[in-house]
Amino acid sequence: MAAKTEEAALGYEQARDELIEVVRRLEAGGTTLEESLALWERGEELAKVCRHWLEGARARLDAALSEGDGEGAAAGTTED
Numbered sequence: 001m002a003a004k005t006e007e008a009a010l011g012y013e014q015a016r017d018e019l020i021e022v023v024r025r026l027e028a029g030g031t032t033l034e035e036s037l038a039l040w041e042r043g044e045e046l047a048k049v050c051r052h053w054l055e056g057a058r059a060r061l062d063a064a065l066s067e068g069d070g071e072g073a074a075a076g077t078t079e080d
Contacts, residue, residue, distance in 0.1 A: 010046075012053035019046040 010018075022043040026036060 010049050012050060012057075015046045015049040015053070019043055019050060022046065 022039050025031065026039050026043070031039065
């Protein structure tokens with residue numbers, strides 16, 4: 001349960017940077033099978049955190065654009 005709390009506390013940049021390091025270590029090789037599996041699992045967790053942040057950012061942008069479109073249309077009708 002502590003791991004879930006720790007993941008939730010990670011910001012996007014922190015998770016991304018750690019994920020980059022995990023990928024670098026996996027690509028470099030030289031780790032045991034067990035270490036590689038642990039790194040891969042951690043990478044999957046970090047990718048999930050990043051995806052969550054990006055989906056949230058997309059939702060916020062979509063909401064802001066939707067609000068902006070509604071205001072623009074209303075403002076456009078008053079200028080006619």
